[in-house]
Amino acid sequence: FEREEPNYYGAGPALLPTDVLQQAALDLINYQNLGLGVGEISHRSKQAVSIVDETKVNLTRLLAIPDTHEVFFMQGGGTSGFSSSAANLMAAYAKRTGKKGKAAYAVTGTWSKKAYEEALRLGFEAEAVVDVKKQNGKFGDIPPTSEWKPVNSDYAYLYYCDNETVNGIEFQQVPEAYAAGVEIVADMSSNFLSRKIDVSQYGLILAGAQKNVGLAGLSIYIIKKNLLEQAGDEELKQLGVPLSPIAFHYPTVVQNNSAYNTIPIFTLHIINLVLKKLLAQGGLAVQEATNGRKAAALYSVLDSYPQLFKLPVATGVRSKMNIVFTIEGEGNEDEFLKLSGARGLTGLKGHRSVGGMRASLYNAVTEKSVQSLVDFTKEFAESRK
Numbered sequence: 001f002e003r004e005e006p007n008y009y010g011a012g013p014a015l016l017p018t019d020v021l022q023q024a025a026l027d028l029i030n031y032q033n034l035g036l037g038v039g040e041i042s043h044r045s046k047q048a049v050s051i052v053d054e055t056k057v058n059l060t061r062l063l064a065i066p067d068t069h070e071v072f073f074m075q076g077g078g079t080s081g082f083s084s085s086a087a088n089l090m091a092a093y094a095k096r097t098g099k100k101g102k103a104a105y106a107v108t109g110t111w112s113k114k115a116y117e118e119a120l121r122l123g124f125e126a127e128a129v130v131d132v133k134k135q136n137g138k139f140g141d142i143p144p145t146s147e148w149k150p151v152n153s154d155y156a157y158l159y160y161c162d163n164e165t166v167n168g169i170e171f172q173q174v175p176e177a178y179a180a181g182v183e184i185v186a187d188m189s190s191n192f193l194s195r196k197i198d199v200s201q202y203g204l205i206l207a208g209a210q211k212n213v214g215l216a217g218l219s220i221y222i223i224k225k226n227l228l229e230q231a232g233d234e235e236l237k238q239l240g241v242p243l244s245p246i247a248f249h250y251p252t253v254v255q256n257n258s259a260y261n262t263i264p265i266f267t268l269h270i271i272n273l274v275l276k277k278l279l280a281q282g283g284l285a286v287q288e289a290t291n292g293r294k295a296a297a298l299y300s301v302l303d304s305y306p307q308l309f310k311l312p313v314a315t316g317v318r319s320k321m322n323i324v325f326t327i328e329g330e331g332n333e334d335e336f337l338k339l340s341g342a343r344g345l346t347g348l349k350g351h352r353s354v355g356g357m358r359a360s361l362y363n364a365v366t367e368k369s370v371q372s373l374v375d376f377t378k379e380f381a382e383s384r385k
């Protein structure tokens, strides 16, 4: 299973390391000489259970996950996380306080807005404690938390999106939750494992797999164990708190070692192969340094031609994963895409909702590949002078 090393900067599903895919392709046909592929074995078989267990161990090592937290995997992606995080965190709050809680959302871009809207749609009492577009007319910055509406202990959690994939905005630190007991919920779908984090600060981390760690179809959750203690269905009904669908009920999933229903084991196997590779490469400190250099190289060339390239995101909150820019001049964006495509540099078109360009420099995009993009961008800029 060979391929030429792609120069692909798509936002998701995204590039995966070729050697991981080669191993996965073999395992898809014949896993551990069983005469069966890894996607064909029972999700309750010894082999499948050990993939679940190993992936948990490897993730725990990579992120130094403390004993206070639990890892689990579920079908679905980021969007299912929007719904499930609201239901489960509210059920935990009801258990702890005997009350129906409120939810605070930091609306800083497309994905946190969708999460906020989903909480409202499901009937939770959600509130945007900051809404950057309403405030500034566009997404592109993160005001300091001191300017957000205060979050008191009526709130079960404060939700934010750590990296806004569409808008190219990344939090540089964990926002404060103000009141004790208010849990931080972070959507890390597009920057998971791109850098070191302190897991103990979070009540819940959720990440769809298809950008930095795997294929679509599976999402990763890291939860503070005490949030698995939740009010029962009857109590929630009495309080008027909407229930979680059973497949997304975190305590049920955890009790069943992530296999309450059929887990996409091939997808999890790929995640495990990616984790092993990250560990062998030196872990997240190495990854963070590499990703820092990659993003700096591209931002630097874009910043060198301010007449041509416009960067809509405030410097202090620029994403290292998704670099968003527009190009001045009639027809220049189409030309940029055409010429880069002719050179085999692909996946650079911005999200349909915001236009422009977007270069996603996830973990699997090598420094060499970023250099090719930097060289092209510079040549393009020089040719427009």
Ligand code: PLP
Pocket: 012, 076, 077, 078, 079, 080, 111, 161, 163, 164, 165, 166, 187, 188, 189, 190, 208
């Ligand atoms: N959250 C973030 C940060 C994302 O980038 C995406 C998708 O790109 C989602 C959530 C939604 O993920 P899914 O399409 O897996 O539901």
